[in-house]
Amino acid sequence: MPPSLHLLARAAGGSLSPVRAAIRHWVLSAFPPSEGSSRIDYDQPLGDPGLFGPDSATWRVHSDFPGMLSGGLAALTLQTLHPLALAGVWDHSNFREDLIGRLRRTTLFVGATTYAPLAATDALIAHVRRIHAYVKGHGEDGRPYAADDPHLLTWVHVTEAYSFLQGYRRYSHVTLPVGAADRYYNEVRRIAEALGARDVPASEQDVTDYFKRIQPELAFTDRSREVLQLLSQVKLPVPAAGLSRDLFLLAGAALLPDWASQMLCHTPWQQRQAKLAAHALWSIAPVFRAALKDGIASRSCRRVGVPASTLAHWPGEARVAS
Template identity: 30%
Template sequence: MLGMESYLGWKIDFLHPEGEPAFARPDSVSWRVFKNRIALGVGGIAAVLLEFSDARIRSGVWDHSAFKTDPIGRSKRTGIAAMVGVYGPQGAARRVIQGVTNMHAHVKGETPSGEAYSALDVELLDWVSATASYGFLTAYDRFIKPVSEADKTRFYEEGDAVARLYGVQHPLTCEADFHAMLDKLLPRFEPHPINTQFLDIMKSGRAAKGVPKGLQSAIVHAAVSILPDVVRERLALGPEYDLHPKGAATVKAMGTVAERIPLPSSPAGQACVRLGLPATFLWKRPEKQASILHNTQAGTAASLAH
């Protein structure tokens, strides 16, 4: 059905109910960032690497999900969950997040070294949320368009409500929060074959059918490039993962294309339609967006008055 996405058996309708708001507004930084497929690709890979740096998260994902047998499918499902939190109707987002939380309640075990872990451990929930925010925002800022400090602050504020629904107790309020969390966890980080297996799969051309293998490889190297240097060193991701100028130019060029070409059937486009905006709204110039929002709000107010 048009407007539907599936996540772990739940049908998510980004087109309905008409008028139901998302947790972020159409003029939010979040809606701007998450519409760009290149930023999502780069940021998502970086987030996974940051998560897998900690053996507790790595073991939890490896032992309790389809990641080792279907890493691409699992990554795509995670991406859909992120879309729901940004663009989905609030009711649908709450249902999906509660479902994920219920599932996480059963994710417990021990790392190979014998350390106990639980997916509902607040420290791990905080870190997973932080890696996603850092990854997506940094990717957009670095490869799509520079993001002002004020807009970075807005981005973190916009994600607060959804993060807390997941059980996060310390959502990021600024990049300094991310680095403070990183400093605390850094001694735990270690290289592991799972990290390089994941990167090899993402570079293989299997991650996105129809996308040239060279571009997928460049996206992987771009993701490694936005990791803090101390993390890359801890993970032993050497010069073979360097992002060379040609690769950086390729990622930026594709990011520019993604920023300009509308995807009306995407969650972003469908969410716009749900709120009475053109499906192409997010791909228009900022001044045009402001004009459309003003006219839409004026029309809604006039309708209510009658």
């Protein structure tokens, strides 16, 4: 493990107050809650559960910041393997100049569709559908693509849902109860379907089968390499930007399915680094949760009249030993 990752892992066992304060500043600097979302009121109207509500698997999985950020980066990595999905980003996105902005917009969409009141959720989904209607073109091989193609929408959704769930499993210190993964997939497919996706996997077995079916469509191309190279060099607007980036990128790589790691040509050394980073993030993850107790998940809990601690527990959960 790089020395900087050792320092982060040891920080979790040290004096917590300074570490929590630093982490809170880190997260709010990189992903400010008002960035692009000032018109979303997570506090009103009282009693509005949004699309899922506090009893959902989705509220629990998406409340875990370490799992969501590492999972989001894993999802972006997976998405580079579909040439037509990547072509839309390549042709219509300013990711080369503003990769941080793209990450923030994705974070906003996931957070808002999870926790915002229903009217705000519906408005945001409608806004994204309008944008998708203009994203069309041709891939490198001349095949047409469209951002509102149900097939591509399903791919993007499945890579995200899979990666978020794997991030929760790996870094939340909580063992999912039996059936919780299926419940999560069945819930979050509502977002994909609202965007226009079809035949969206609704269970863990469905996701496994889907990945098997779609692998012949995937490829690790020069475009994939360029996007991933940019991602590996992104500078977060926080202290120790390189350390923060490397920790979460490597911890995200640890979440990838074996077939994807093979397609991405990850070397044994890269795989070892990912495992070491995953251990470091697992070690410090409780400090992230302690530092981020008043985010949009907590505000949404207050909106519907339940304590935020509700999201830290599953019926019949088991804590993973250190």
